[in-house]
Amino acid sequence: MPGEGEEEAVTLSLGSSGPEVRELQRRLEAVWAYHGRINGRFDEEVQEAVARYQSWRYVQDDPEGVYGPTTRRLLEENTPEV
Incomplete structure (x- = not known):
């Protein structure tokens, strides 16, 4: 449960879209995991980039290719802020 003034982070996965996905794409681009268009669509290319980043950071708490709480943190x- 989020604390006061804290937003609960949304889990993003294949098919998600919108400004949260654009931010994810920019962050993945900043760490050289994503090289596609910043279009706000969580497609297979974004899914592969998330999985690549999870592999680099040894993330095991979130499903592969899913931008869950551990991967987000x-x-x-x-x-940097994007």
Whole structure:
């Protein structure tokens, strides 16, 4: 349960879309995991980039290719505000 003033992070996966996905694409691009268009669509290319990043960081708490809480925390810690 999020604390006061804290937003609950949304899990993103194949088929997700919108500004959260654009931010994810920019963060993945910043760590050289994603080289596609910043279009706000969580497609197979984004899924592969998330899985690649998870592999690099040894993420095991989130399903492969799913931008869940652990993957989000690590990526946000390792990228500037985008």
